[in-house]
Structure formats: structure tokens, C-alpha cells
Amino acid sequence: MATQFEAPPFSLAFLNGDRFIHLKEFFEEEKELYQAEAGLKIRENLNLMLLFRSSDPKARFYMDGLETLPERMILRDEEGQAYLAPSEQEYLLFRYDDYPLIPGYYKLTVFVFGKSYHALLQVLPKQMTQAQWESMKEELEKELHDLALNLFSKNMGQAIPTLKELPSRLWFRFIMIQKSYKPVMAALSDLYRKANYRIQKNRTFDYDLPENRWLRQIIATIEKSLQEFLQALHEQEEKARAILSDKNLLSSKNKTLSIIGHYRSQCERMISSFRFICQAPWYKQVRSRPKEMIPQVMMTDFRYAALYKLYKDLRKENIEVALDRTYQYQWKRTDLLYENWGFLKICNALMNDPLRYEVKSGWLFDLDFSDHHLFIPSLPSGTTIVLEKGKTKLHLVYDALIPRKSEQTEKYKAPLYIKGTHDRPDGRLDIYQEEVYGGSILFDFKYRP
Numbered sequence: 001m002a003t004q005f006e007a008p009p010f011s012l013a014f015l016n017g018d019r020f021i022h023l024k025e026f027f028e029e030e031k032e033l034y035q036a037e038a039g040l041k042i043r044e045n046l047n048l049m050l051l052f053r054s055s056d057p058k059a060r061f062y063m064d065g066l067e068t069l070p071e072r073m074i075l076r077d078e079e080g081q082a083y084l085a086p087s088e089q090e091y092l093l094f095r096y097d098d099y100p101l102i103p104g105y106y107k108l109t110v111f112v113f114g115k116s117y118h119a120l121l122q123v124l125p126k127q128m129t130q131a132q133w134e135s136m137k138e139e140l141e142k143e144l145h146d147l148a149l150n151l152f153s154k155n156m157g158q159a160i161p162t163l164k165e166l167p168s169r170l171w172f173r174f175i176m177i178q179k180s181y182k183p184v185m186a187a188l189s190d191l192y193r194k195a196n197y198r199i200q201k202n203r204t205f206d207y208d209l210p211e212n213r214w215l216r217q218i219i220a221t222i223e224k225s226l227q228e229f230l231q232a233l234h235e236q237e238e239k240a241r242a243i244l245s246d247k248n249l250l251s252s253k254n255k256t257l258s259i260i261g262h263y264r265s266q267c268e269r270m271i272s273s274f275r276f277i278c279q280a281p282w283y284k285q286v287r288s289r290p291k292e293m294i295p296q297v298m299m300t301d302f303r304y305a306a307l308y309k310l311y312k313d314l315r316k317e318n319i320e321v322a323l324d325r326t327y328q329y330q331w332k333r334t335d336l337l338y339e340n341w342g343f344l345k346i347c348n349a350l351m352n353d354p355l356r357y358e359v360k361s362g363w364l365f366d367l368d369f370s371d372h373h374l375f376i377p378s379l380p381s382g383t384t385i386v387l388e389k390g391k392t393k394l395h396l397v398y399d400a401l402i403p404r405k406s407e408q409t410e411k412y413k414a415p416l417y418i419k420g421t422h423d424r425p426d427g428r429l430d431i432y433q434e435e436v437y438g439g440s441i442l443f444d445f446k447y448r449p
Contacts, residue, residue, distance in 0.1 A: 010054035010086070010112050012061070012119075017046040026110075026117040033107060038122035044103050045096045052110075054086040059112040061085075063121075065101065065335070069093070071421045080401070102335045102446075140341045143348070145321045148364065148374045166232050173225040174263075176313040177270065184310055185273060187303040191215065192280045196297065196304075207282035210295040211304050215277075216286050218311045222274055225314055230267045233260050324378040335446075339426045340379055342445035343398050346427065350387055350394065357387035357394060384413075395430040402428075416440050 012023040025039050042048060052061045066074055066082035073091070074082040084091055094101040103125035110117045125132075149168055195212055197205040240256045277283060298308045327340075350357045359365045362385035364376055381399040388394070395412065401424050403409055403417040415430055415437045425442040432438060 015049035
């Protein structure tokens with residue numbers, strides 16, 4: 001919780017434009033920072049001055065973004081982190097026309113007499129509204145969500161093509177049906193000839209059993225799912241055909257129509273296959289009774305069990321995607337939101353047309369997305385995604401420190417070194433041709449009004 005310390009062994013005061021603000025409330029635990037309002041709120045595009053005083057000459061002031069200041073203005077601790085020492089002189093932290101403070105949330109930490117004091121500073125946007133910030137956050141969440149769903153479908157043996165407007169729930173029902181198609185059809189083939197029955201007193205066979213009623217309900221559910229998918233494909237086909245066939249769009253249009261035709265044929269074939277059970281001599285005897293109790297035989301007889309398992313998968317409606325909790329902390333800082341957003345955009349650009357590099361490893365691409373619950377891990381500094389196409393290999397690296405000396409380089413981890421002060425770009429693309437390092441592209445993602 002926020003604590004107002006009596007006679008703290010330091011003082012923090014900020015000058016933002018013509019406002020002088022003395023910060024007095026701090027958090028004992030860093031994790032509490034992002035669960036409360038910022039203790040200090042300032043406007044962007046105004047100079048920010050800091051007056052940091054302490055009775056401890058070894059006290060240190062840390063702040064997100066200090067590393068972007070000119071090297072002559074800051075000190076470095078044992079881990080290379082930028083900090084400021086106590087001084088009777090004011091520090092010019094950020095100047096709007098040179099190195100401005102980006103809208104978002106910034107962690108402040110004062111380390112004094114062996115104890116840490118934490119606070120949160122919020123830079124209020126002048127040009128970027130809260131709605132725009134939320135829009136970028138939602139877009140990034142959707143990008144991560146779609147990426148995880150795409151990986152899930154690949155693990156299920158079915159890569160989603162470039163038909164992004166199809167509802168994901170329809171895709172995954174189709175994938176589940178396709179994945180279970182062979183064992184389910186084998187079960188139906190056996191049930192067509194030898195469905196469960198009981199002998200009545202008049203020595204006739206009674207097929208109107210709970211498990212057969214469930215079978216009838218499951219077949220109806222499967223067909224409904226496939227019909228909905230087929231209808232969605234039809235709507236996409238109409239949209240694709242409406243595209244003007246100029247030279248720039250013709251290739252993309254034909255490719256989309258070809259993909260739609262491929263899936264339409266698969267879907268129609270499966271619908272026809274599932275309907276064949278309706279021609280079984282005993283099928284018309286079975287009544288439809290919704291909400292009937294599930295009989296034990298649905299779990300013990302492998303034929304009925306195969307159908308029931310698919311039914312349960314279809315009832316799950318969709319795949320649950322959860323983000324690591326650290327994202328909610330990171331994205332309160334607009335600069336990190338930009339970094340994550342930009343890094344993912346570059347990753348998607350490399351994976352999709354026209355480049356079409358294949359991801360081999362790294363980050364969430366190393367996870368086994370084969371369940372209905374997908375967990376997207378955090379994106380820590382130094383994360384490396386390996387992509388390949390032909391004899392070309394790319395290493396897409398997020399927020400990694402570049403060595404300052406040649407002897408500190410490593411071919412596949414840190415193949416270059418830098419003599420300048422900007423040794424930690426937001427992203428880096430290392431390029432290898434036939435395992436020979438060819439060079440790197442460095443990039444940063446910066447907010448500009």
C-alpha cells in the first residue's frame with residue numbers, strides 16, 4: 001500500500017512547466033504500483049525538472065526512461081542501469097523539443113540507506129487521447145490473440161489461411177471436426193451396422209435408446225457447425241468476387257478464391273459423409289429428446305465415446321486465450337506499448353505475404369498450443385524469434401543490450417558490437433545467409449505527436 005513516511009531520508013520535487021510538485025507518497029512493494037492511481041501526473045510537451053536531495057550521499061534515483069538521456073547526465077550502477085545521485089542542483093530530466101517524455105506510466109524508485117521507495121508518474125497525453133491509447137492496446141491484444149490462435153491451428157494440423165474475417169469460433173469448430181473426422185467416421189460406420197439396441201417382449205429390436213438419441217443430437221450439432229462454416233465461406237467468396245480484377249489485386253483475389261474453394265469442397269464432403277448415418281435402417285426409430293441425461297455408455301463404448309468427445313469439443317465454442325499478467329503492467333507505459341506493438345508488427349510482416357518467412361523457434365512459438373486454454377507468455381528483454389526461408393535465417397531480437405567490445409560478441413546471440421551510447425535498441429534483426437552473418441538492422445519505436 002502507499003505509505004507516507006515520517007521524515008523520509010530524501011526529498012523529491014518536480015517542476016513541470018510552471019507547476020512545482022513535491023512527491024511524498026511511496027509504495028513499499030513495487031507490485032503495488034500498478035494497482036493504484038499515479039501519485040504524480042504531468043502533461044507532455046512540457047519540460048520536466050527534478051530536485052533530488054538526500055542525507056545519504058550514496059542514494060540513487062531511478063526512473064523508467066533515464067537511459068534515453070545523454071550519457072553525460074547520468075550514472076550507471078553495477079548492472080548498467082541509469083540513475084541520478086542527490087544534488088543541490090536541479091536536473092533537467094526531459095525537454096520537450098529534444099528528448100521528450102512519452103505519454104504513459106513511469107516507475108520511480110529511490111534507493112536510500114539500503115531501502116527502496118517506489119512511486120508512479122503518469123504523463124498525460126496532449127495529442128493522443130485515452131481512447132486512442134485504448135485502441136492501440138486493444139489492437140495489440142487482438143494481434144497476440146490471433147497469433148496464438150494461428151499457432152493452435154497449426155499444432156492441430158490446420159494452418160489458417162488469409163481469411164481473417166471468418167469468425168474464429170467457426171474456424172475452430174471446423175478444425176475440431178476435421179481433426180476427429182477419421183475416428184468418428186470409423187465409429188459411425190460400425191454404428192450403421194451394429195448400433196446398440198434392446199429386445200422388446202414381441203421380439204423386435206428397440207433402437208430408441210439414450211445413447212442413440214445422443215448420437216442423433218451430436219450428428220445434428222456437427223452438421224449445424226459445418227453448415228455455418230459453409231455459409232461464412234460463401235459470404236467471403238462473394239466479397240472476394242466483388243473485388244475489381246486489376247493487376248495488383250488479381251493474384252490475391254485468385255488465391256483467396258482458390259483457398260475458399262478448397263475448404264468449401266472439404267466441408268461439403270464432410271456434411272455428405274455425416275449424413276449417411278441418417279440412412280441406417282434403425283435411425284428413424286430414434287426420437288429426438290433434448291437435454292437427456294448422458295448415459296454411461298457414451299464414455300465406455302468407444303464408438304459413442306468418439307462422437308461424444310467431438311461434441312464436447314464443439315460445445316467449448318472457442319479457444320480461451322490468456323495474457324501474462326506482466327502485460328497489464330507494461331502497457332501502462334505507452335513507450336512499452338509502442339515497443340510491443342511495433343515488434344509484433346515486424347514479426348507479422350516477416351511471416352506474412354510477400355516475405356513469408358517460417359518461424360522456427362522463440363517466445364510463444366516454442367509453446368505447445370494443443371489445448372483449449374492458450375497462455376501467451378510475457379515478452380522479456382532479449383527475446384529472440386528465429387525465422388527461415390530457403391538458405392536465409394533471421395533472428396528477430398527484442399530490447400537486447402548490444403556489446404561494447406568485439407570480444408563480447410557471439411555469432412548467434414550478439415553478432416555485433418557498438419561504440420556509441422545507444423546500445424539497447426527496441427529491436428534488432430540479425431541476418432544470416434547459409435549460416436554466415438551478413439549484418440543487422442536496428443530499429444526503435446517512438447511516439448511522436
